[in-house]
Amino acid sequence: xxxxxxxxxxxxxxxxxxxxxxxxxxxxxxxxxxxxxxxxxxxxxxxxxxxxxxxxxxxxxxxxxxxxxxxxxxxxxxxxxxxxxxxxxxxxxxxxxxxxxxxxxxxxxxxxxxxxxxxxxxxxxxxxxxxxxxxxxxxxxxxxxxxxxxxxxxxxxxxxxxxxxxxxxxxxxxxxxxxxxxxxxxxxxxxxxxxxxxxxxxxxxxxxxxxxxxxxxxxxxxxxxxxxxxxxxxxxxxxxxxxxxxxxxxxxxxxxxxxxxxxxxxxxxxxxxxxxxxxxxxxxxxxxxxxxxxxxxxxxxxxxxxxxxxxxxxxxxxxxxxxxxxxxxxxxxxxxxxxxxxxxxxxxxxxxxxxxxxxxxxxxxxxxxxxxxxxxxx
Numbered sequence: 001x002x003x004x005x006x007x008x009x010x011x012x013x014x015x016x017x018x019x020x021x022x023x024x025x026x027x028x029x030x031x032x033x034x035x036x037x038x039x040x041x042x043x044x045x046x047x048x049x050x051x052x053x054x055x056x057x058x059x060x061x062x063x064x065x066x067x068x069x070x071x072x073x074x075x076x077x078x079x080x081x082x083x084x085x086x087x088x089x090x091x092x093x094x095x096x097x098x099x100x101x102x103x104x105x106x107x108x109x110x111x112x113x114x115x116x117x118x119x120x121x122x123x124x125x126x127x128x129x130x131x132x133x134x135x136x137x138x139x140x141x142x143x144x145x146x147x148x149x150x151x152x153x154x155x156x157x158x159x160x161x162x163x164x165x166x167x168x169x170x171x172x173x174x175x176x177x178x179x180x181x182x183x184x185x186x187x188x189x190x191x192x193x194x195x196x197x198x199x200x201x202x203x204x205x206x207x208x209x210x211x212x213x214x215x216x217x218x219x220x221x222x223x224x225x226x227x228x229x230x231x232x233x234x235x236x237x238x239x240x241x242x243x244x245x246x247x248x249x250x251x252x253x254x255x256x257x258x259x260x261x262x263x264x265x266x267x268x269x270x271x272x273x274x275x276x277x278x279x280x281x282x283x284x285x286x287x288x289x290x291x292x293x294x295x296x297x298x299x300x301x302x303x304x305x306x307x308x309x310x311x312x313x314x315x316x317x318x319x320x321x322x323x324x325x326x327x328x329x330x331x332x333x334x335x336x337x338x339x340x341x342x343x344x345x346x347x348x349x350x351x352x353x354x355x356x357x358x359x360x361x362x363x364x365x366x367x368x369x370x371x372x373x374x375x376x377x378x
Contacts, residue, residue, distance in 0.1 A: 001025045001193075004075075004082040006097050007089035008036045008065060014172030015159045016088050016120050018048045018060055019180060023194040026062040028078050030097075032069065039169050040065030046170030051162070051283035056176075072100055079104025084116060084192050087130065088157075091123035098133035105134065105150055106142045114189030116151040118182060122215065124207055124302055127154045127186075151188030156181040156207040158214055162284045177278055181206045205261035209271070212253040215304040216325075217275055220249045222292035223328035233279050233286040247272070248321035253308045255317060295332045296339045301361035305329060309368055323368070327375045330356060352376045 003020045005012055008031035020027055031037055040046075041064055050056040066075050079085060079101060089097060101117070108115060119126035131152040135143050159178040166173065180196060183203035191199055200206060218233070224245050225236030237243050250272045258265045279286075299305055309322040330347065334340045346355040353373045357364040 001083045002028070002078075002081065003084045003086065004028045004030065004078045005085075006030045006068070006087040006101075007093075008033060008040065009088065010161045010164055010172050010174075011120075011157075011159070012088040013046060013060070013170065014048050014161050014174040015157065015178060016086050016180075017063065018058060018174075019178070019194060019196045020084070020086070021060045021062070022196065023192070025084065027060075027064075028082075029063065029065045030068050030075050030078075031065065032067065034067060035169065037065035037067050043170060046168065046172070049166075049171060049173045050176045051173050051281060052176050053283070068097065068100065072103075075100055076104040076107055080107040080109070081112070082115065083113070085118070087117075087119045087121065087126075089121070091119075091121045091126055091129060094119060094121070094126070094130045095133045098130060099137045101130070102134045102137035102142075102146075105146045106138065108149060110149070112149075114149050114151060116153060116187055116189070116192065118153055118155050120155050120157045120180070122157070122211075124204075124211065125154055127152045149188065151186055153183045153186040154203050154207070155183070156203060156210050158210050160278060160281075160284060160286070162286045163290055173284075175278060175281055175284060177274075179206075179210070202261075205257075205263070208261065209257050209263065209268075211304055212257055212308045213250060213272060213275055216253050216308065217246060217250050217272075218279065218291050219298055219304055219329065220246045220325045221279060222288045223295075223325055223332055225288045226292050226332055226334070227328055230288055233288060233291060234282065234284075236288065237276065237280050243276070245321065245324065247276070249325050250275075252312065252319050252322050256308050256312050256315070259315065259317075260311070289334050289337065292329075292332050292334065292340075293337045294339045295329050295337075295343050296359055299326065299329055299343075299356070299359045306360045306362070306368070310362070313367060323371050323375055326356075326368075326372050330372070330376055 003025040008029035017027055045061045048058045119130045157180050160175040181198045181200055184199040184201055221233050221236050224242050230236045254268050258268050305326050309319055312319050332340050333344050353364050357369050362369050
């Protein structure tokens with residue numbers, strides 16, 4: 001079985017790559033990083049290390065690399081003959097791989113079994129976004145052909161992959177926990193024989209549970225911690241006062257998740273506790289400034305802070321802690337993060353209400369914008 005994976009970064013190698021290798025796939029990684037691609041072709045293997053007391057290590061073999069631009073003809077050929085295509089490039093990069101993917105899909109012969117393309121990104125509807133971008137590069141006739149032979153299921157993915165300090169360029173340190181959930185309804189043909197993928201009928205519930213618990217919780221920990229001059233995520237959560245703030249945020253998002261998607265509240269409480277314990281993993285040193293980076297993106301309308309706040313108010317449910325974490329995010333002024341600098345410039349140039357309205361996509365007179373502005377000024 002052959003898998004083609006766009007994105008040879010730490011998540012691609014340490015998360016998706018390991019799961020596919022465990023399932024018996026040979027993997028072709030596609031990336032723009034010459035150094036990583038050359039190393040993959042020289043070594044044809046790498047190790048995934050678990051951040052845990054036992055320090056388990058797994059050798060990933062039968063891997064190779066292709067440069068997405070220099071080797072485009074080979075990438076197209078690999079797509080046409082693949083049994084599965086996956087991505088972990090970042091949602092903003094998906095439009096940049098769409099043209100090559102489109103060429104590979106229309107080159108796929110009808111004699112091949114159906115193919116599934118799964119975007120494993122930290123975004124709602126990542127595969128939908130990729131699908132829409134692929135369509136832009138095809139005639140209506142070619143697009144109809146692709147829809148007959150290719151499935152585009154959305155996915156939710158979860159695994160903490162911290163900043164790396166490995167001797168070997170390709171080796172990756174990851175937490176033992178992971179979750180890869182894929183929607184069954186948009187699959188074509190037989191399900192891939194990957195036991196570590198959880199196929200579900202209602203994916204949105206799992207995406208929002210993850211986004212509004214793991215991502216919201218991680219962001220809240222980082223932004224509250226940054227304001228208190230904490231250096232690592234672990235240090236933040238060892239401060240009981242800040243940990244209570246983070247838990248309050250997750251209690252608010254948890255109410256939304258349980259009411260909207262009918263998750264059991266006690267089960268969700270255990271899920272929250274599991275997430276907080278993952279953040280406290282003593283074998284992962286995760287810097288506050290890394291987790292807090294890209295505040296403009298994280299304050300977006302469909303993102304981890306604003307979206308649950310809007311949805312809760314729309315349901316007539318009051319919020320409090322979510323206001324505080326949004327304010328904390330707006331105060332993230334780390335000089336080595338480009339978005340943090342851009343954010344502070346927007347705030348200085350336009351003022352809190354206009355700047356936050358622009359970033360969040362909410363009207364200036366929206367309840368959330370007005371309350372955030374009030375708390376920001378305090």
